[in-house]
Amino acid sequence: MGSFLDYFLGGIANGAVIALMALALVLVWRSTRVxxxxxxxxxxxxxxxxxxAVNITGSWLIGLIVGIxxxxxxxxxxxxxxxxxxxxxxxxxxxxxxxxxxxxLQSLAAMIWTAEPRAYPTPIEYxxxxxxxxxxxxxxxxxxxxxxxxxxxxxxxxxxTKTKLGLSMRASAFNPEVARLSGVRVSRMLAxxxxxxxxxxxxxxxxxxxxxxxxxxTFDIFLVFAFTAAVIGGLDSLVGAVAFGIGxxxxxxxxxxxxxxxxxxxxALILLALNLWFKPDGAFSHHKARSV
Amino acid sequence: MKSFAIRxxxxxxxxxxxxxxxAGAANAADPGVTxxxxxxxxxxxLTGPASPGYKDVSAGANAxxxxxxxxxxxxxxxxxxxxxxxxxxxxxxxxxxxELILNDKVFAIYGALGTANHLAVVDEINKxxxxxxxxxxxxxxxxxxxxxxxxxxxxxxxxxxxxxxxKYIQDTPDLASKKRCFFxxxxxxGENAGQGFASAGFTTWTAQASxxxxxxxxxxxxxxxxxxxxxxxxxxxxxxxxxxxxLLRTAAALQFRPQxxxxxxxxxxxxxxxxxxxxxxxRAAMTGMYTPSFLVPITDVGNPYVSQMKTVVEAAGLxxxxxxxxxxxxxxxxxxxxxxAGPNLTRKGLVKALQDNxxxxxxxxxxxxxxxxxxxxxxxxxxxxxxxSAGAVVRLGKPNEIYVAGNAGGSLAKVATFKPAPPxxxxxx
Numbered sequence: 001m002g003s004f005l006d007y008f009l010g011g012i013a014n015g016a017v018i019a020l021m022a023l024a025l026v027l028v029w030r031s032t033r034v035x036x037x038x039x040x041x042x043x044x045x046x047x048x049x050x051x052x053a054v055n056i057t058g059s060w061l062i063g064l065i066v067g068i069x070x071x072x073x074x075x076x077x078x079x080x081x082x083x084x085x086x087x088x089x090x091x092x093x094x095x096x097x098x099x100x101x102x103x104x105l106q107s108l109a110a111m112i113w114t115a116e117p118r119a120y121p122t123p124i125e126y127x128x129x130x131x132x133x134x135x136x137x138x139x140x141x142x143x144x145x146x147x148x149x150x151x152x153x154x155x156x157x158x159x160x161t162k163t164k165l166g167l168s169m170r171a172s173a174f175n176p177e178v179a180r181l182s183g184v185r186v187s188r189m190l191a192x193x194x195x196x197x198x199x200x201x202x203x204x205x206x207x208x209x210x211x212x213x214x215x216x217x218t219f220d221i222f223l224v225f226a227f228t229a230a231v232i233g234g235l236d237s238l239v240g241a242v243a244f245g246i247g248x249x250x251x252x253x254x255x256x257x258x259x260x261x262x263x264x265x266x267x268a269l270i271l272l273a274l275n276l277w278f279k280p281d282g283a284f285s286h287h288k289a290r291s292v
Numbered sequence: 293m294k295s296f297a298i299r300x301x302x303x304x305x306x307x308x309x310x311x312x313x314x315a316g317a318a319n320a321a322d323p324g325v326t327x328x329x330x331x332x333x334x335x336x337x338l339t340g341p342a343s344p345g346y347k348d349v350s351a352g353a354n355a356x357x358x359x360x361x362x363x364x365x366x367x368x369x370x371x372x373x374x375x376x377x378x379x380x381x382x383x384x385x386x387x388x389x390x391e392l393i394l395n396d397k398v399f400a401i402y403g404a405l406g407t408a409n410h411l412a413v414v415d416e417i418n419k420x421x422x423x424x425x426x427x428x429x430x431x432x433x434x435x436x437x438x439x440x441x442x443x444x445x446x447x448x449x450x451x452x453x454x455x456x457x458x459k460y461i462q463d464t465p466d467l468a469s470k471k472r473c474f475f476x477x478x479x480x481x482g483e484n485a486g487q488g489f490a491s492a493g494f495t496t497w498t499a500q501a502s503x504x505x506x507x508x509x510x511x512x513x514x515x516x517x518x519x520x521x522x523x524x525x526x527x528x529x530x531x532x533x534x535x536x537x538x539l540l541r542t543a544a545a546l547q548f549r550p551q552x553x554x555x556x557x558x559x560x561x562x563x564x565x566x567x568x569x570x571x572x573x574x575r576a577a578m579t580g581m582y583t584p585s586f587l588v589p590i591t592d593v594g595n596p597y598v599s600q601m602k603t604v605v606e607a608a609g610l611x612x613x614x615x616x617x618x619x620x621x622x623x624x625x626x627x628x629x630x631x632x633a634g635p636n637l638t639r640k641g642l643v644k645a646l647q648d649n650x651x652x653x654x655x656x657x658x659x660x661x662x663x664x665x666x667x668x669x670x671x672x673x674x675x676x677x678x679x680x681s682a683g684a685v686v687r688l689g690k691p692n693e694i695y696v697a698g699n700a701g702g703s704l705a706k707v708a709t710f711k712p713a714p715p716x717x718x719x720x721x
Contacts, residue, residue: 003521011513011514013513107339110339115339115340115347117344117563119567126541127544127545128547135546136546137513137516137517137545212509212534212538212541212567213566215534218508219509220506221506221507252510254514256514257514257517261514261515264507265504
């Protein structure tokens with residue numbers, strides 16, 4: 001029973017960072033109708049920029065702020081230089097373009113910062129909390145990540161559903177023609193979508209980096225799990241992304257704990273396949289099935 | 293496994309077809325050797341996730357060859373090392389090895405890196421009779437004279453390392469009395485080690501856990517929880533260095549403080565220090581960690597091998613770390629083999645030179661180097677080292693005390709003494 005609690009709490013800690021990355025994927029999808037495989041690359045790149053700022057100033061917070069700004073700028077650059085030119089291509093063209101961006105960013109990061117893994121500091125001590133007299137695999141830092149995640153979801157939900165900007169963004173993504181006829185500046189809305197997603201991705205990156213280390217490829221595996229969580233959650237739903245991000249973390253932790261590490265990714269992929277088979281809309285989606 | 297088999301078959305076919313076309317031409321002199329130059333080739337990850345550290349191995353070797361070339365070369369010939377980036381991807385290794393053989397017409401393959409990578413090409417290299425010297429992996433799959441007569445490992449195998457660890461644990465009462473656990477990387481790396489322990493009679497572990505290379509980024513919360521809950525007091529770890537860093541960090545966070553014993557490939561001090569950073573609890577976990585090794589400790593700058601190789605490496609503008617050290621060292625050994633093969637250099641001549649003279653080759657290794665007609669083991673053992681509080685590995689035991697074992701057979705490692713010969717004059721072959 002003690003072990004179960006440990007695997008459970010550790011899984012939630014793991015899941016929170018998966019959820020954060022899934023959030024960024026959902027944001028791009030909701031505001032541009034593109035699945036952005038470059039998201040982990042953007043997050044990695046801005047985390048390096050943030051780490052550089054931390055090393056210069058010695059302040060974790062300044063690193064975060066620099067990272068968020070860089071995330072917004074990078075999102076805008078990706079939109080203007082890559083995504084806007086390919087917008088007339090079909091959906092798969094845009095997705096392949098995001099893969100290109102991912103590879104380009106990884107190579108560029110390796111050229112600038114080298115591929116050696118490096119430590120990223122935490123704002124709170126990375127030490128397991130003591131619950132009922134025993135140390136559990138949930139650190140104060142994990143709780144911090146969890147709180148940031150909840151704040152982000154609330155903020156983004158309000159932004160997208162309760163503000164005029166959010167409505168315009170969703171309209172631009174869902175039906176650009178109609179949105180344009182209604183007076184929405186579609187191109188600007190798409191750009192804003194990329195900027196906000198880039199900023200959320202940057203937060204995710206800065207929060208994930210301390211868990212192991214930062215290198216051009218550290219975040220790759222999060223692409224797989226965040227994508228799984230986002231798709232099962234319905235790609236459209238922020239709450240779905242968070243719920244299934246945490247769910248994925250839990251499953252990975254429990255499978256690794258009770259059976260074998262090598263079974264963990266297989267179980268995650270089986271769940272994804274089952275979901276696409278039985279409920280292609282995604283568990284939290286309100287819309288008709290995506291046609292792929 | 294299946295995809296690997298298909299790949300191997302596909303490649304063998306392609307390379308085989310190409311070989312048919314060139315077979316007739318290779319009679320007079322062997323490819324890659326002219327009056328003034330010897331061309332050899334290597335495949336290694338220069339980019340991609342596996343490149344940190346590993347990319348320095350071929351660079352270190354090249355630094356040594358440049359040094360030899362400047363000093364007159366080997367039997368009047370300079371050495372030209374062609375380095376191909378395979379990104380640690382076996383499919384790419386196949387392409388790049390074909391390029392080396394067909395375009396660059398290399399005399400020999402040297403220092404090819406990675407177990408799965410080299411397994412994808414080793415059959416073909418041997419079929420074509422190309423010397424395949426000093427494969428950079430601890431897999432014992434390449435120590436097979438019948439199957440791979442042209443392949444010569446250098447690195448002492450993971451199986452030998454496991455037997456050395458087993459012997460050391462058994463002979464150290466403080467370790468033998470501890471509840472011991474095994475944590476390993478999934479795949480051939482961990483399996484080899486597991487077989488080594490099993491053949492030494494170490495089959496009872498209080499707990500075992502494993503990880504996939506892709507899981508390093510997520511931390512080892514679940515694995516450490518299992519080891520801690522099982523009451524492990526000694527954890528033997530077979531994984532890569534970036535994983536060691538994450539393991540120590542996760543364990544420190546969970547206040548899990550067993551005695552650690554980590555494979556030599558999982559404890560490169562420079563990389564480890566970079567990952568561990570300045571976190572005091574994790575740094576503390578590093579202190580006292582056991583790790584076997586087989587070269588003179590890199591921090592022993594008073595040693596003539598270390599000081600001279602450091603000079604050669606740094607003169608080339610490279611960082612001085614275990615990887616550049618290791619690369620320069622095997623390049624030094626190969627240069628001695630090429631010299632021993634004589635001025636009339638042929639592929640068969642190099643193989644004979646290796647088999648006849650390996651025991652006389654000098655190097656920074658402090659364990660015997662065995663290549664004979666009947667064994668291609670390479671280095672045969674390790675000494676036991678331990679991290680001090682400054683993050684350096686200190687050699688343990690009596691002076692020149694080492695542990696040796698064979699790849700095959702079910703015995704524990706044996707304690708031995710081995711005093712390596714000093715380097716040749718100016719470190720030249």
